[in-house]
Amino acid sequence: MGENPDRPSISIVMPAYNERENIEKAVLSSLAVLRSACDDYEVVVVDDGSLDGTAELLDKMAQEHAALRVIHHDKNYRFGRTLRDGIAAARKNLIFLTDSDNPIDMEDMKKAIPLMEEYDFVNGRRLAREPSLKRILYTAVYNKMIRMLFGLDTQDVNFSYKMVKRELLQKLDLKSEGSFIDAEMLLEAKRLGGRIREIPIMYYPRTLGESTLASPSVIARILYEMSRYMLRRLFNSHDSRRS
Template sequence: MARRDNHPRVGVVPTRVLNAAVSVVIPIYNEVGSLERVVGGVAAALPELAVEHEIVLVDDGSSDGSGAIVDRLVAESSVVKAFKHDKRQGYGAALRTGFAAASKDWVVLFPADGQFDISELRGLLQRGSSADLVVGYRRLRRDGIVRALNAWLWNRAVRLRVGYLCQDIDCGFKLFRREIFDQVRLSCDSAAIDTELLMQARSQGYVIDEIEVTHRPRLAGRASGAEIGVILRAVRDLLGLRRPLSAG
């Protein structure tokens, strides 16, 4: 059930939270250099964190050979399942596909770029004892100046448009109660989906908490979030968002 208070509750973390059933959704676009390492790390970490778990890979029309790696990972593990877009549809579209396919009690959003540490999922799950969504924030971002500036501008644009949701709206490491996706209606195909999701969840009384997460330098591939077309699409979607009515 959604919690109707406005602030996370603090208390002793029960062991059962760490035994929750977890779906890890990994969106992919041209991550051939890091994909296998990232999925391998997630697969190794999950048995220690969740009694039941699955890894949901969503290939958003990659053109660099990531699709072949996805096929092999699915063939090698019964806990990995995959979905492919025939052509690139956007980050938001990849997330919507992954969220719809996730079947466990908790859904983790985790990127394929190798810039986050899956072992820190334990901390997010612990926060889940008193919150419905747990959003990571990168106090020290390991990005170039242009990407860091874009992120700073984007966070401020989001706050001007819909108010404060979290410190680091575009952080790719997040945790959600699965039931949330039965209550919200997501439409954004771009990075604005993070704003759309948190805005709708907050309006329905779901509790949002935040936790600092480690951010590492990208070792392979190229971030697509700084592409001008991607940015313009996200801005368009952000401007098109409507503030939902608050839960009574």
């Protein structure tokens, strides 16, 4: 999987739902970092049926920035579907997945680039603590479950810092509609023999807008999709042994 890590082509993909207060900064900081990191780049934002003017602001920005591509959903389809649509639309060799609420200093994206010569997937691990005890417990328990159930050797599966080679992403059997897709990407990459590296990255909790990541409905969806993934892999493994 041999891109030139010095001047790669990069797509930044981010989902957005009701992020009018955050999206302009997220897009502009992404474009600025890409300009300094490579010659061939794009930012792909998938608006997941926003109702707060996010879509209109993105369309206006796309008229001003040729490297910005906007995909619109006609309704809210959840995080996993939105991220999958962004991945499918991305056209560059390296794909960087992050969120539109500015969870990182975009300059830190560059830390992953030289590692892509040796690895297929660079995953970020949060350095800063979550903003609430509820989120701390949720993150710790969820990551422990993933490690115990699947033997995945990562500390932070659902941090919005992931750089992946496009040729690997295209092979991943991603089905999740919700937030389990973060873990699913890592699990699928491991299953296919992808070389995965985890690096520490400073995390900045959102200061504007509202997060729903730790809501009961989101957590229930994650548990449901985790169970479906386990069954899918179990049956696929059984079928392959029989054939």
